[in-house]
Amino acid sequence: MENINWSELGFGYSKTDYNVRCYYRDGKWGELEVSSSDQISMHMAATCLHYGQEAFEGLKAFRGADGKVRIFRLDENGKRLQSSAQGIMMAELPLDKFEEAIVKAVKLNERWVPPYESGASLYIRPLLIGTGAQVGVKPADEYLFVVFVMPVGPYFKEGFKPTDYVILKEFDRAAPQGTGKYKVGGNYAASLVAGHKAHADGYSAVLYLDSKEKKYIDECGPANFFGIKNNTYITPKSDSILPSITNMSLRQIAADLGMDVEQRPIEADELATFEEAGACGTAAVISPVRKVAFPDENKEFVYGDEPGKISLKLYDTLRGIQYGTVEDKHDWITIVE
Ligand code: PLP
Ligand code: COI
DSSP states (O other), X not given: OOOOOGGGOOSOOOOOSOEEEEEEETTEXXXXXXXXXXXXXXXXXXXXXXXXXEEEOOEEEEEOTTSOEEEEOHHHHHHHHXXXXXXXXXXXXXXXXXXXXXXXXXXXXXXXXXXXXXXXXXXXXXXXXXXXXXXXXXXXXXXXXXXEEEEEOOSSTTOSSOEEEEOOTTOOSSOTTTTTTSOBHHHHHTTHHHHHHHHHTTOSEEEEEOTTTSOBEEEESSSEEEEEETTEEEEOOOTTSOOOHHHHHHHHHHHHTTOEEEXXXXXXXXXXXXSEEEEEETTTEEEEEEEEEEGGGTEEEEOOSSOOHHHHHHHHHHHHHHHTSSOOTTOOEEEEO
């Protein structure tokens, strides 16, 4: 195991030993290839550079108390990458190839999976890009799929401590019938200016409203949103948010804990009625919300300086499943042998 101060890790790139690649050429996917270089070389007219033919995924591997390495819900990430590929007309990677590449990348870099006690994990970043040259606006005829990994700590440096979020009405992340439901780079480019403003003003992230009516909560820049009241887990239903695998898992965990679960439009003013609120995602895990500021309407919704009881229970259960200390009832874990 590496001599790293694992528990001090933040969320960022670091080079590990190997990455796994697969090329789509002449209408078919090739064999998986292993590389130790973190560079890729491509045509200057590649469609990913000009017309945003790019999608990515984010998932994690965890070293359990028993020393085993567990990957969380990789089949769901594989399906979502296929959906993103369809959404921007890229070649779809077969699920078995996706899963094989992820497991291979984790195995080859096993020494970078942080120890159990550190609370850190191995972040896995699959990437699919159009590499074929086009100058007219058309899909590429060649693609590259690559998986690289790195040990990470919490996405928001505060970890599981409540932080502040802000609604900024002047920014939209995704159009109502656009690409918000796909994990494509353009959505993140569209969130950079708003995110920068939020950070400069001391907030963890922007909480976006729906772009059409500017009335309902959509999601955060890098995570979904949930609120808790009356023993109910409530999360937005919207066509322009990413279907978060963490959120899907928390809905199941909430139901398993005997809570009611609602997935429906949430008006911004309903924020005032929640007892607890959180952002959720692979990188964010659960990041509790201390307050949501809404400067355009001179409002503030405050949830408190400590994580709420239910957020804590959801967090402990999710982490327990990921680290192998809570039973994996729904078959979410792949153990890397
Ligand atoms: N929403 C956005 C915009 C994201 O980038 C992410 C991160 O992947 C999420 C939500 C959370 O999704 P997941 O839980 O699948 O990581
Ligand atoms: C993730 O949670 O995996 C993400 O992709 C969020 C962010 C780093 C873009």
